[in-house]
Amino acid sequence: MEALGQTVLGFATMIAFACLLVAFAFTVYRLMRGPSFADRVVALDFLMLIGIGFITVKAVVSSEYSYIDVAIAMALVGFLATVAFARYIYRRAQTTGMEPNEELEGGPGHGGAAAKPAGRPGQGGEP
Amino acid sequence: MIELITGVLILIGSFFSLVAGIGLFRLPDVYLRMHAATKAGTLGSGLMLLAAGFHSQELETIAWVLMGIIFLTMTAPIGAHLLGRAGYLAGVPMWSRTKGDALAGKYDSQGEFLDGYQSRK
Amino acid sequence: MNLFLLNLVLALVWGAVTGSFAPANLLFGFVLGFFSLWLVRDRVDRRNFYRPARIVRLIWVFLKELCLSSYRVARDTLSPQMSFRPAIIAMPLDLKKDAEITLLANLISLTPGTLSVDVSSDKSTLYIHAMDVDDPAEMCREIKEGFEHLIKDALE
The missing domain is CATH 1.10.287 (Helix Hairpins)
Structure with missing residues (x-):
């Protein structure tokens, strides 16, 4: 039973690291590609969660549990960053009526948004 | 026995994180990606934290881990809601196959509702 | 208390x-x-007298709902052709206090498949973005009879 537990744990941590790495790659892709600013903010929030996952699995592997304090701190900071970014998008939308991405590219029409202020179906987002 | 449970919890947690990552990659719309990333991501990370707490068998680590899980559970939906609302107001387009939009004409440019109702205070 | x-x-x-x-x-x-x-x-x-029992029941239903719908969202995300139809639906609210509406919005945002987008200024409607909706009235009814009923019982 002990040996079974040990092998399962070793196996599970290896798979966990691999899965987290793949998720990290997908998130970085979305961070670079995401056609809107909100996409990138979602990707950043998810990066924080993946970071928490990495640190937690490392804590289990090395039996050094003070790593979990770092994970909690990352959760706090990640939440604050998401709220700050969301508020920024909201305020810019109130004053200029555009998303920060569209503002940087010189106005609406560069991503399928043609009328303000509400989002509407029919203008497909890119995969 | 402890390690078996820990291993199973870590496997399930990493599977959900992977699903969330795939969702971020495949889904065609900001709001759908928010569904995947915040919820499946929170579940995955929460399960992995729980596994670490269970593996440690010390009270202070378990207390930290429970606090972390409660914090993630309380704050992740707030972040997703704020992002969704801000994105909708900023005009991020929805997926072309969306069925319906009940919020379509309801906002003015400042994000206040158009029916002009003064909320009772 | x-x-x-x-x-x-x-x-x-x-x-x-x-x-x-x-x-x-x-x-x-x-x-x-x-x-x-x-x-x-x-x-x-x-x-x-039975309020703690009702609160515990709310937490239990929430956890069960989370596990079930996580499986559904995993299945939707990994399906080769994306056959879900998202929509924003308007759900009329019965709860009146701010704390309860917040709790309901949080619980809705935590169960995979639904995300609460906004509350109307007279607190009578909650707008929800749902990932896979076949019938808006059906989904409204599910949420009403599920979460809203439990919150009403537990906190009032």
Whole structure:
């Protein structure tokens, strides 16, 4: 039973690291590609969660549990960053009526948004 | 026995994180990606934290881990809601196959509702 | 809350009467206090008596819902052709207090497949972005009978 537990744990941590790495790659892709600013903010929030996952699995592997304090701190900071970014998008939308991405590219029409202020179906987002 | 449970919890947690990552990659719309990333991501990370707490068998680590899980559970939906609302107001387009939009004409440019109702205070 | 504090006081009184404040004894005093309050529940506060049980039931339903819909969202995300149809639906609200509406919005945002987008300014409608909706009225009814009913029971 002990040996079974040990092998399962070793196996599970290896798979966990691999899965987290793949998720990290997908998130970085979305961070670079995401056609809107909100996409990138979602990707950043998810990066924080993946970071928490990495640190937690490392804590289990090395039996050094003070790593979990770092994970909690990352959760706090990640939440604050998401709220700050969301508020920024909201305020810019109130004053200029555009998303920060569209503002940087010189106005609406560069991503399928043609009328303000509400989002509407029919203008497909890119995969 | 402890390690078996820990291993199973870590496997399930990493599977959900992977699903969330795939969702971020495949889904065609900001709001759908928010569904995947915040919820499946929170579940995955929460399960992995729980596994670490269970593996440690010390009270202070378990207390930290429970606090972390409660914090993630309380704050992740707030972040997703704020992002969704801000994105909708900023005009991020929805997926072309969306069925319906009940919020379509309801906002003015400042994000206040158009029916002009003064909320009772 | 008052009932719980009364129960704690009864546990302490039991500890004082029997002369030992060992944790096991205090726990036994708590159980005895609970039983005696249950006997007089009609006189004391009937509505509040089972409130902790209702709150526990809310948490349990939420966890079960989370697990079930996580599986559904995983299946939707990994399906080769994306056959879901998202939509923003408007759900009329029965709850009136801010704390309850917040709790409902949070619970909706936590169950995979739904995300609360906004609340109308007269707090009568909640707008929800749902990932896979076949019938908006059906989904409204599910949420109403599921979460809203439980929150109403647990917090009012």
